[in-house]
Amino acid sequence: STSALKLERDVYLEDDGTELPLGNCAYTVEMWIRFDGQHSCFFGWGHEPNNGCIGAHFDGGFNHFWYANDLHCGGDQGVPGRWMHLVLRGDPEANKRVILIDGKQIGEDQPGEHDTKAAPRFIGGRFPISWAPDHDCLDGCLSEVRIWKRALADDELAMELNSAAP
Numbered sequence: 001s002t003s004a005l006k007l008e009r010d011v012y013l014e015d016d017g018t019e020l021p022l023g024n025c026a027y028t029v030e031m032w033i034r035f036d037g038q039h040s041c042f043f044g045w046g047h048e049p050n051n052g053c054i055g056a057h058f059d060g061g062f063n064h065f066w067y068a069n070d071l072h073c074g075g076d077q078g079v080p081g082r083w084m085h086l087v088l089r090g091d092p093e094a095n096k097r098v099i100l101i102d103g104k105q106i107g108e109d110q111p112g113e114h115d116t117k118a119a120p121r122f123i124g125g126r127f128p129i130s131w132a133p134d135h136d137c138l139d140g141c142l143s144e145v146r147i148w149k150r151a152l153a154d155d156e157l158a159m160e161l162n163s164a165a166p
Contacts, residue, residue, distance in 0.1 A: 035140030073107035
């Protein structure tokens with residue numbers, strides 16, 4: 001069985017952000033999530049504003065944020081209290097950014113360029129921003145958090161999705 005990291009209000013993980021996808025490079029972020037409220041931040045790194053970061057949160061819908069050009073998706077895919085497999089993928093060569101929940105694409109756009117800045121990485125929260133200086137912590141659990149410096153193909157992601165949820 002898999003263990004999950006339980007995060008409660010005002011608890012998050014932070015490190016120096018070494019080895020993160022930066023600039024306008026391809027990336028994939030994958031994790032199992034279970035959140036307990038209607039607002040939760042899963043991860044983030046970089047700096048605001050103007051497309052200088054990468055992150056994700058749920059606030060009535062999933063948001064794959066860059067802090068300027070964000071991809072918002074409807075709330076019908078987010079179910080508090082249930083484990084979900086979340087994938088965020090950015091491919092600058094194809095000019096495509098997607099959000100997948102449990103293998104189903106729930107959002108896609110053609111976002112243009114971004115320039116993610118070197119900064120600490122937050123798991124279970126996000127970096128403080130000017131209009132919200134707290135870390136917007138997750139109230140829930142994360143498991144199997146993985147970050148790649150490339151846009152993984154659907155078949156690569158299917159292997160993890162087909163493994164048992166935590």
